Structure formats: structure tokens, C-alpha cells
Amino acid sequence: MDHNAEPITADDFERAAAGILPAEIWDFVAGGSGAETTVAANRAALESIFLLPRILRDVSACSTRSTLLGRPVDLPVATAPVAYQRLVHPDGEAATARATAAAGIPFVASTLSSVPLEQVIEAGGQVWFQLYWLRDDAATLDLVRRAEKTGCDAIVLTVDVPWMGRRLRDVRNRFALPAHIRAANITTSRAAHQRDSDGSAVAAHTSQEFTPALTWSAIDRIRQATRLPLVLKGLLAPEDAAQAVEYGVDAIVVSNHGGRQLDGAVTSIDALPEIVEVVRGNCEILLDSGIRTGTDVLRALALGASGVLIGRPLIWGLAVGGERGAARVLDLLATELRDAMGLAGCADVADARRLRTARVPL
Amino acid sequence: MDHNAEPITADDFERAAAGILPAEIWDFVAGGSGAETTVAANRAALESIFLLPRILRDVSACSTRSTLLGRPVDLPVATAPVAYQRLVHPDGEAATARATAAAGIPFVASTLSSVPLEQVIEAGGQVWFQLYWLRDDAATLDLVRRAEKTGCDAIVLTVDVPWMGRRLRDVRNRFALPAHIRAANITTSRAAHQRDSDGSAVAAHTSQEFTPALTWSAIDRIRQATRLPLVLKGLLAPEDAAQAVEYGVDAIVVSNHGGRQLDGAVTSIDALPEIVEVVRGNCEILLDSGIRTGTDVLRALALGASGVLIGRPLIWGLAVGGERGAARVLDLLATELRDAMGLAGCADVADARRLRTARVPL
Amino acid sequence: MDHNAEPITADDFERAAAGILPAEIWDFVAGGSGAETTVAANRAALESIFLLPRILRDVSACSTRSTLLGRPVDLPVATAPVAYQRLVHPDGEAATARATAAAGIPFVASTLSSVPLEQVIEAGGQVWFQLYWLRDDAATLDLVRRAEKTGCDAIVLTVDVPWMGRRLRDVRNRFALPAHIRAANITTSRAAHQRDSDGSAVAAHTSQEFTPALTWSAIDRIRQATRLPLVLKGLLAPEDAAQAVEYGVDAIVVSNHGGRQLDGAVTSIDALPEIVEVVRGNCEILLDSGIRTGTDVLRALALGASGVLIGRPLIWGLAVGGERGAARVLDLLATELRDAMGLAGCADVADARRLRTARVPL
Amino acid sequence: MDHNAEPITADDFERAAAGILPAEIWDFVAGGSGAETTVAANRAALESIFLLPRILRDVSACSTRSTLLGRPVDLPVATAPVAYQRLVHPDGEAATARATAAAGIPFVASTLSSVPLEQVIEAGGQVWFQLYWLRDDAATLDLVRRAEKTGCDAIVLTVDVPWMGRRLRDVRNRFALPAHIRAANITTSRAAHQRDSDGSAVAAHTSQEFTPALTWSAIDRIRQATRLPLVLKGLLAPEDAAQAVEYGVDAIVVSNHGGRQLDGAVTSIDALPEIVEVVRGNCEILLDSGIRTGTDVLRALALGASGVLIGRPLIWGLAVGGERGAARVLDLLATELRDAMGLAGCADVADARRLRTARVPL
């Protein structure tokens, strides 16, 4: 085996996955909405943020350990909810959940998991359940209660999907799920599998199942159904962050859904500073969309995030090597983060959150 | 037919049109003046504007409906005046007017329409008449009165064409109109058809017919000739917007004429915010030049425009598929706009105009 | 002949000249110093400046006429001093001087003209004499007096050449003048012709002939030798502009010598606004380095320049077509400038100097 | 020999070295950490800084002479500490030290020199000893005392290497030192030579030998061991510069280690201005990372640096031509710096430090 070819970065895994996956599945994972302006901006914005490392601090015991939602984690990272993971590997969410548990960080299981929540839980780590609010309110609240009963540690309500964004790759591909992949957590129509639909079958399915009428009252309804911590995923406006604080959510995820919802939405990292300001420590602030390296995590921490979610890289790892691939991706991230923290003179995550940054237009 | 090849964006239509049209006609449509700095800047400026979507708002009844010049429209969009549309398809303005009427938005008929106004009106929708002030004042005011009599809904006076900009593609091509295409609304010389001219015959013709001496007094003369609402098209300086308000115009179109007049002119979207400020709601503010997607429309609304005009995309649609092509372009725009609005948490156009934006240099 | 190939912009002449000239002569003309950062920045900076055109002004009598050094000119433009013009065409400065006279603008004759001043003067237009201060003071002042006696209209003292910048193309080419080309105005060594020198023979020659010890006292010495108006060419710092005003110079040329002296020097257009501020109308402000189109001239005027100098484009014209080529380049510029002014709503140069600009990072 | 091929810039030497060196050695020299964002930013940041040259100053005696750590130098430059120079040429540090001495500037000898300090000293110029703090404190202080005894002129404590950054090229190459190259100054394990290690053997070795626990108290310990001037190399945060001043260091080197430590670290030139402000002249400020030309040195001086260090260019020179190659690189830099200073109207380094700059986004 050619040593040089062994993946040592998330980008390596991306290239490898691109070479392995069937084109339309690759497109489903890689794609964003519209002109993919936001997908591109996610990376460009992160890369334009430079760090001011500190010196002469003892980093011999440099530790990436932290807490998320008040519970200890080995990294200030969780894996992002990603639907239908069996698309890229037969083991799907079972594998990524095990890899995530082994990495000592929370796994966020999607409503649209292709492996049922009960099996995901078997991986043994912290599991957060990501909730899409269905058109059927009762079924939705059942999902919440089931998540709690099964042993999930938090509910993550995704709030940026009144419907699925126009992902042109999927539209062009008339993308539909293969017969053996399905949303294992919910009883649902066959829309996601009907390729004859005009455009993306997955989008049609989403539109059929999820409500576009969700409002802040949903928070109260979830609170009534469960005592689990509640995370709002998918906000970018400071006004919404302030509102989330008023509604007493435990954490928010600053996110543009990896550029898959509103094309032209601001990048998470650009939105972060103002949100940090209005939140004033009143809830945890996570961030996703474009995080690829330990330096990216450090950028987010330095700008005030409590932690980040990792989306596509985990899927690339899963595609390339199943559980081991996913584990390796998380391993690399842990290595990179500890490396970056130490080189920046940070002995712990608290130090990292005190780093200064400079924005340099390249 | 290859499904992937079916156009699903304006850009797809552009590529298709480029493949179909004779080179010099393509050049006439696509080209801008000089080094086409402004043509390029139009897109770059729009793409550098990012939106801050809002969450947890009921967008189940998300509607793009609005009013323009006080009358209801299905989208806050009109089709821009584009001369000589029979150049790209035998049905010309008859087809685009029908497609525009079907889309529930105003069609702006050019003074240089290749189909007479009376035929355009038959399409049945709202029609605004775009006026180039001729060297012959009486003939000009006749045009205004004819527009009113024929049933037009507004006069759009274009104010950025003392003469035609130096469009180098046309100059190099010695572009002249084919014999069967003519300015059907006016009695005019054959200059536009004489290819032996030094440079662009179309420019020579324009220069022969239109006055370079137009001043603000033109507004009063139009007001005396008609009671139709009056729109000034083609301004970029806030001082001119303020003046337009003083002259009591009903709307202005912030525009650099799609980069076809002054090369190096500022982009409309960059000019917009200061204009919104000086206008203070005292007239409607439309914008064109570079709008291609629903996200672009949302960008313009968020920055304070009442609506936008769409120029070249309509012509691409017409070239590719006649009325159906044009209709499809408008359809896609409607779909994209509703999609973008909903994803941004906007239930209606008023919400869209309250969105915040961030400018990110990419 | 292929009509499309006829040059209609300065850039067309550039391409044509590049195809005609021997490589090392092309390099001498095109090249800048060092990494040519400033050469590239000159264009990038101009292209990032956008104009806010005005509307509804009578531009039927739009005129580019103006004055430079108090005397009427057909354009607010002079041709920049360019050494050794016979390198690119046998007629050299005789041809460009005639073309410039015909264009109704001043010709600036270089100390290093390959045609003697007396012959240049025969062209009949305004001629300004560009002075390099020689190591021999007496010879220098003789040149000044000779310029006045021969009928020149101004002295242009170049102040950014203590020695020639490191132009790497010339160094690599070991560039030396061919035997038949010489500095016709001065008695001088053969250094410029000796190719065996280490690097650029032209640079070696310059270094041998010109003084690197010039100070502000030179101004007084010139004033004592002549009553001609005095122009300082080649400054970029506002402090120097202020000093020039105190020394009572009639005009300054904000210039980085077309990127041929200090690589990394700021662009003229970026330096201009602060200079305009400190000069407060106390002398004329010309600008050169990178001006290629009428829009560029308008940009400079809008930012406060009284006029511009045109360097390389004139030489491209001369190379391609002798006097006619040079004349055509100036013709195009006149056409472009009038076009741009009219489209921007400027009836005259005074209007142009009141235009607003916006800087847009592209 | 083709004259054109003779290297006349550092970039020429880079290309030549790339053509000569074995791939993995080239990679070791050229590479940075992670995505090499900082490596690229180093150049981009320097190139975005433009200078405002001054005019009419006598630069006939323009001199680059200055002092560093209070002692005269021919240029405000030292050669940066670079480990294992025998990797690129058998003469290694013996050659570069001689070339540096001949150039009249200090040579900084690395702890990881492949030629022992005693031999380096024989070159005869000023030598500064760069110190990596070993895990063995006593051995470290022995090194310091040995440096003083051998005749070094300063101690340069490198503070940005708690461990070696993740240099992906080395990791992919499983880079290890060839048997005949070793850290000649220290007694050390064979880790740097063991290619079977997982990743970079050089990184493993560094991690084994150097302490990641260094704190400010190290300064005091060095002060107790020697009376030599002390330089801190590798800081970017103004807070650390202020602290360094309080600890009484003689100089600091603003540096991101040529992009080889924290990927995403700010560029030195971007970090410089704020550091100059807090230091207020209380210690000398050197800068490295990306300096390639005389104009770059001038940029650093203009922004307030006392001088710069040159890393890779020296190694390219050594690789291409041994001592002569290294000498030629320094020669070119001296020529370029004097050229740039004179063209900017600076008679000496003090003038250079008073130049104004403008930041222009390109």
C-alpha cells in the first residue's frame, strides 16, 4: 500500500469518498442548495480567520476535554445529525454511533436515521436525538418521548427546514432513496423512494412529512413532553438567539445546515460573534457548517463557541472505512485540535475560548 | 432526453441560449460596454451579500405576492424592457408578454420592441411602456399618449441612454439588425440595418433617433401628456433619487442597464442602500442588473427594494423555447423566490424587506 | 482583412504590439520592476473604483476640452514621457509627437528621446520637456534653457529616478540599446549599448548619467534657468505634494512610473485622494500609471485629478502603426472619454470632477 | 549557459532548488503545517502592503547599514535558524555561516544544527545561538553556557515549538533524517532517523527531546546562566510582546515559524503594528515568515520592525550552490534592499522606518 495515499486529513477522506461513492449519493452528501454560494463561503470564511497564538505556557497536559450540555466530553465536538447514513455504508448510523462513542463525544441521531434509534443507542455513548417536527404533532411528541425513554441525552430541534432547500444536484439526479434505505424511526410514505417525481424525491418526501408551520410554541410543547435538555439547531440571526435564550433552551447550534438550506445564508462563523454578544453566556453555543480541521474548531472556540458539530467529514469516513473510517476521522480531528491548542498555547478549552483572532481578507 | 440537461436555473438557460443563438446575436444580448467590468461586478456584488434567515415562523402560507405601482403582482418582479426580442425567436415580445402575463407580473415593452405595442397588449397582463425620448419631441409625446390609449399601465422613462454605450462586441461584429427585425413602434431610419457603418449599426441608429439633451423638464412634459404612473429607469446616484422624489415620480429603477451603458458604473445593489435612505419611502424602488435567482431577489428586497426587473434571463428563455421557455424562466424564479423566502422565515414580501444582510468579501 | 481584428481598444493594441515587437523590446516596454506587484496593482486598483453616473443632464454638447498648465487642450490628457521610442518604430518620437499634436494635447518629450527635441518640436503641438537631472549640473541646466529656447511649453522634472528600478526582464535579457538608437538630446557614454554589462545596460547607463543626489533645491535652480511652468513627475506621498505646493510648482504628476521604479509602491489612484486634500487646488494634479480607457480617465478626474498621462498605450500604437497607430490610440481614448462622460451625465470636465465614486473590492 | 536561467531573485533560487532536491527533502524545507494556510497568507499579506516612497532626497550614499542587538550589521537582516542544513548540501551550516559572515550580518545557529556550533563559529561573523529547551534542563543550560563560551553573540530562545506542528508533507513522506545527518550540538536519541515511525520521524524526535512545559521562568534561568543578549523568537500576540518587555528581553522575533507551527496563525506582518505599539521602543523587534525580497524588508521596516530574519531563501541558495549560492541569495537581498530604499527616498534604515504604508486588498 502506498503510504502517501493513507488519509491523514478530512480532505483526504473527502477525495477518497468521492472516488468510491456512486455519483448521485456523492452529490446528495456533498451538495448544497442553489448555486452553492453558502457551501463555498463556509470554507472561505473559516480560512479567513487567523489566530494569535500565545507563548510560554505549559501545555504538557494540554487537554481537549470539555463539557457539552453540562456533561463531560473528550472534545468540544459532537457529530452532526446526518440522515440516511446507510446510503454510504451498510452499517450506517450503527457504525458512526460506535465511532462517536469511542471518541468520547455525543452522537446526534437524525429523525431520518436509516438505523432505528434503539440500535443507535446500543453504541453506548451519549446520544442526542435530532427532531424534525412532523406534520403530525402527536407522532412528533411520541418521537420525543421515545428518545427520552430509549436513553437519549438531549433533544435537538432543527429549525431551519420548513422544507428542504433546492439542492440542484439532487433535482438534476431525480435523486430517490434506494429501496433498502428508509427513515427507520418513523412510519412514512414511499415518496422518498419514488424516482419518477419531478426533482428530488427526498425533498418531496420531506415536504410531505415535515411541517412548515413551526413556531416558538414548539419549544413549550417539547418541554412538556420531556425533561431532556433542548438544543435549537439552525439559527443565524442574533434576534433568534436572543429569543432562544428567553425560551430557556439549553444550547443553540449556529448553522446554515452545511449550505443545504438557504443559498446565500450567512456563514456560521460570520454570524457567531454577534450571537455570542447577545447570548451573554445564557446558553451554550455550538456551531457547524464547514468545520474540517482542528484549526477550524479552534477558530470557532476563539470566536466564542462552546463547541462544534461535524457533518460531512464523518460521512466521508464512514463511506471509506465504515466504523473504522469514521473513527479515524474523529481521531484525526482530536489529534489536530490538541495539536492546534498546544501550538496556540492553550492548556484547555477555556484557554482556547480566550484566544484572539484577526480577520484577513485573502 | 437526458434529464440532467433540462434547464432548472437561469444559468442553465444562459448556457442553452449560448449554444443556440448566432454568435453576433448572442453577443448583442450578453454583451456589456467597454471591458464589461460592470457586467462582472453586477454578479460579484450580489454574490457577496449574505442573508440572515429567521426561524420558527409559520411559512406554510408563504406568499410572494406583492404590489408594484399600487397594483397586485404575483411576484415583486417585472420583466425588464429589452429591445428587438424577435432577434432571438420569431414570436419575440408577443411570446414574452404572454409568459409574463401568465406569471402574474408586469411586462415592460421597449420603445424598440420588434412587435408593435398593440400586439403586446393582447397578451392581457399589465404592460408598462418603456420610453426612449426621441429627437422629435412631438413623436415622443405621441408615443406616451398611444401607450395610455392602448391600455398600458405605466410609463417607464429610461434616463441612462443619452446614447448607446460602447459595446465592443457589437462594434467588432459591426452588428446590424437583420432586415426582418425592426423597431415596430416608431417610424425610423434604416440606420440600424446598415452593416457598412463604422461599428455598431444599432448604436448609430440609437444615436440618430434618441436625444442626448434630456433634462428633468421631461418629467413635467410626460405628466402633461398622461395620467399614467411614471417610473424613472436607470439611476444610481442618491442625489438623482432625491430629485426624482421631488419631481413626484411613482417609482425609480436603480440600474446600470445590465452593464451596457457606462462601463465602470457602480452596481445597483451597491448603490441601493444609500438610495433607500434618501427616498424614505416616498416612491417605489425597483432594481435591475444581474438578478438571476430567487436569492438575488431576496437580497434586493432585504436591502430595501420594492421589487426587481429581470432582463437577460427572460431572453434566454425566449431563445431556448419561445413562450414556454420564457414562462419556464419566470416559473423557476417564482419557485426559487418562494423557496428562499420560506427558508429565510419570511411569510410575505414585507417580512423579506425586514431581513438583515451581511457583506462578506469572498 | 478581418474586421474583428481591427484594434478598438488600447488592450487590442497591446496584444498586437506584443505580437510584433522583438521579445526584449516588448519586455523593455511592458516590464516593471521586481515582482511587478505594482504593475498589476495599477490595473486592479483602477478597476476597483466604480462611478456613480448622473442623469437627465443635457450632454448633447458634451466636451472633453479642458486646460493643462493654463493652456487649452482637447482632452485632459498628455502623453507620458517615454524614452527611446525609435526602439519600436523607426519614426519614434517624431511620429508620436505628430499624433499627439493632432489630438490636441501636450506631448512630453523625454530627456532620453531617440529623436532630438528640435525635431520633436516640429510636430507643432504643445511640447513639455521631461528632465532627468544629469550628474553634470551645467549640462542639465543647458537642457532646460534649450527646451525653453526650442519652444517647449513646460519643464517636467522626473523625481522618482535616483536610478533605474530593477526591471528583471531587462536584467535577464541583458538588455542594451541597438547601435542605431541613442539618447539624441544629450552627449553621453556608450554604456546603454554595451550588452556585456552585468544586467541591464540601460540601467547601467542611467546610473552613470543621472544624479541620485537630487533635492528640493533643484526646483529653485530650474526656476532660475527658465520661466517655463514646472511640473514634478513621480510623487505619491501627500507630504511631498504639500512640499511641492510650497515650492510653487505648477503641477505634479502622481505616478509610480508605471510600476517601473519601486516595486511595492502604492498605486497612483490609491494615493490620489489624500494628495487632492493636501493640495487644496494650489497646483494642478496629473496622474499616470495604468490608465488605459476613457473610464480610467474619468475615474481619475472623479477622484480629483486635473488630467492624466498615457504611457505604454501610445507606444503600442506607435509599434503597430507608426504615427497612424499612435493617433488611433489617442482617438480611441478621446472617443471613450467623451462616451464615458456623457453616459455619466457630465457635459464637461468640471462635471466629471464632481462625480462620486465607490470602492468595491472585487 | 543560458543567461536567462541565472537566478536573480530568491524565487529563481526556489525554483532551482525544487528541481535539484530529493522530493522529501524539498518537502521538509518548503512545507508548512496543516493546510498551509499560513504559509500562503505570509506571502499574500506582504504583497498587500504598499509603500509611499518619498522624493528629492539625496540617496547617493544610501546605506543599508544598521545595528542589531546594538552591534553594527551591513543589513537589518539575520539569517533565520534552520535545522539540519546538511540535508540540502554537504557543507551545511558551515557554508551558510560563512556566506552570512561575508554579508556582514548575524548567523543564527539552530540547536538542531547538523554542524557543531564550534565549527559554525569558525566562519567568523556574528553568531546567535538558537535554543530549543530540552526536556533535560541541565543539558539546556549547558548549551547556553557553551554558546557563550564558544563566542556566540546572543541567545535566541524559540518559544513557538512546544512540539513540532503537523507538517502533512513530512507525515505523508514518513520523513526521517538520513543516517549521516544528525543534530550535532546535542546528545540525542535515534528517533529522528527511524523511518518506521507513524508519521514524521523528525516530529517524533522533537517531541521526545523538547519540553512542552516551558514558561516565562525560562527567561530568568537563561539570564542566570549567561550575560548574552536574549531574543525571544516566535510570538504574535501583543500581550506576549508586552510580557517580553517586562521580562527585559533584548529583542523579539515576530514570527509564525514560516507557517510550520500553528496553521491558521496570523501572519507576522499583520501582527506587527499592534506589537510595535505595545513595545514602544523597549526592545528590538525582528520579524520573519515570508520575507523574500528587498521590498519585503522595506515593508517590515516601514511597519516598525528593526530588522528581519530570512529562512528558506538561504536554504535554497545553499542547495543550489553551497556557500556561493547562499552568498548570492544574500547579495541579491542586499542589492534589492538598497535599491528599494533609494527608490523610496530613504538614505538609511532610520528613514525606512519612517515610510508610510497603505494596505490594499488585491
Ligand SMILES: Cc1cc2nc3c(=O)[nH]c(=O)nc-3n(C[C@H](O)[C@H](O)[C@H](O)COP(=O)(O)O)c2cc1C
Ligand atoms: C447528507 C446530509 C444529511 C443531513 N441530514 C440532516 C438531518 O437529518 N438533520 C439535520 O438537522 N441536519 C442534517 N444535516 C445537516 C448537518 O446536521 C449539519 O448541519 C451540516 O452538515 C454541517 O455542515 P458540514 O457538513 O459542512 O460539517 C445533513 C447534512 C448532510 C451533509
Ligand SMILES: Cc1cc2nc3c(=O)[nH]c(=O)nc-3n(C[C@H](O)[C@H](O)[C@H](O)COP(=O)(O)O)c2cc1C
Ligand atoms: C438585449 C438587451 C436589450 C435591452 N433593451 C433595452 C431597452 O430597449 N430599453 C431599456 O430601458 N433597457 C434595455 N435593456 C436593459 C434592461 O432593461 C435591463 O436594465 C438590464 O437588462 C438588466 O440587467 P440584466 O440583463 O442583468 O437583468 C436591454 C438589455 C438587454 C440585455
Ligand SMILES: Cc1cc2nc3c(=O)[nH]c(=O)nc-3n(C[C@H](O)[C@H](O)[C@H](O)COP(=O)(O)O)c2cc1C
Ligand atoms: C518604455 C518606457 C519608457 C519610459 N521612459 C520614461 C522617461 O524617459 N522619463 C520619465 O519620466 N518616465 C518614463 N516612463 C514612465 C512614463 O512616463 C509613465 O510614468 C508611465 O509609463 C505611466 O504608466 P503607463 O505606462 O501604465 O501609462 C517610461 C515608461 C515606459 C513604459
Ligand SMILES: Cc1cc2nc3c(=O)[nH]c(=O)nc-3n(C[C@H](O)[C@H](O)[C@H](O)COP(=O)(O)O)c2cc1C
Ligand atoms: C527547514 C526549516 C528548518 C527550521 N528550523 C528551525 C529551527 O531549528 N529553529 C527555529 O527556531 N526555527 C526554525 N525554522 C523557522 C525559521 O527560523 C524561520 O522562523 C522561518 O523559516 C521564517 O520563514 P521563511 O522561511 O518564510 O523566511 C526552520 C524553518 C525551516 C524552513
